[in-house]
Amino acid sequence: MPILEPGRVCMKIAGREAGKQCAVLEVVDSNYVLVEGPEVRRRKTNIAHIEPLAEMIDIKKDVKQQLVERYNIKLPEKKKERAGKKTEKPAKIRGAAKMEKEGKKQENK
Numbered sequence: 001m002p003i004l005e006p007g008r009v010c011m012k013i014a015g016r017e018a019g020k021q022c023a024v025l026e027v028v029d030s031n032y033v034l035v036e037g038p039e040v041r042r043r044k045t046n047i048a049h050i051e052p053l054a055e056m057i058d059i060k061k062d063v064k065q066q067l068v069e070r071y072n073i074k075l076p077e078k079k080k081e082r083a084g085k086k087t088e089k090p091a092k093i094r095g096a097a098k099m100e101k102e103g104k105k106q107e108n109k
Helices: 061-070 097-107
Strands: 008-012 021-027 032-036 043-046 050-056
Touching: 021 050, 050 097
Parallel strands: none
Antiparallel strands: 008 021, 008 050, 021 032, 032 043
16 A cells, blocks of 8 residues: 555645645656645645655545644635726827927926
């Protein structure tokens, strides 16, 4: 029975998700597994970059939710949308209009 079987809870030890917990969903080949977790995107991962833990979970259910409940992991909050509409940038003034505007500025000084 292999250690990295579907349902095995692991900890990522390399990359930008290092220190985050995930679960093995599928064994791709002898070097790679498919993992997913609350703070880990679903992706193919090298087995050298994960550390298997003693726990197993049932992967027929939602993997992220099971890990959150078991380890009390707080999910990152999604960014809120802005309430107001975007402000428009002022149009660039080019050519003759720019020359006129600069002339008016100098006259006012």
